[in-house]
Amino acid sequence: MTDLRIVGGELVPPAGGRRHLLSVADLTREDLERLLSTARSFARSQERETKKLPTLRGRLVVNLFYESSTRTASSFELAAKRLSADTLTVKSSGSSVDKGESLKDTTLTLSAYDPDVIVIRHPEAGAAELVSRHTGAHVVNAGDGKHQHPTQALLDLYTMCEAFGRLDGLRVAIVGDVLHSRVARSLVQALDLVGAESILVGPPTLVPTGLAPVSHDIAAIRDADVVYVLRMQRERMLAGANFVPSLREYSDLWGITPARLRDGQRVMHPGPMNRGVEIESSVADSRASLVVDQVRAGLVVRMAVLYDLLTAGPVALEAEVGVA
8 A cells, every 4th residue: 555644735755654545556466465354354253243343443534525425435434433433424515615615625624633544535536646645644545536446446356256266367357338437447457466357348439448458249258257347437428428329229239138148157246237228137136146245345345444554454453353
């Protein structure tokens, strides 16, 4: 994770500075394996009748969300609470952002409360990095525009590893609107980091080159272990732009149906799903689907991220939580 420190309002990188999670590029394979191992420990702790742990008592986690969210926002808040941290959730709607306050000034205001972590979701790429330059808190990027969503990639890897027992050598087909997807960008980087293979599948207008191998033939998903489905990111598309002739034609050509899957494949989706467009309900609700597993993974992975930023690591986890 990135080592950063704030001096006089400026970002400097001396030894011992604050760590942030702004991008998958901040992680080494060792970091990733440590986080997934910690998440597994927390998953076992959540099987107990009493799920709340004392690990982060007295810490403050601020969730600053400029975009709508269900899974990410709720799991970060619950992750902090399960670790006994205090939480403060700020949404742009109804805040001083409506009055024109800048992200910098909002960050300075929230930093006056001396938070330990600021979790930020924002429609502009680079927003999380900007926040890290104006706060003494650890910063976690919960999605910035089309740029990055590192904790989504982590929970996806966790889900795949639990389903297959390995990550190295897995083949993952990422299908749909890759062009506007921060999830796809983060996931491709994370898969490469653990020795898995990815292929991007979809119409030429929505699948950029240069990230991973590309196919415009939906039949390419047949060789994958995991079919990872993306929705159309219409909120990030330029007004009036037409990337596909119609949603019906997109569904006919690229939608994931039972007939397009083979036995043994697993299907994932970061949500929210547009049933009947990029994925049929019969697939989303089938035994092949790992969608609910992803949601469960989001809680323990985000617990692991908060824990990793704020504590001494795995040895402390065993001592404090009593989970081997």
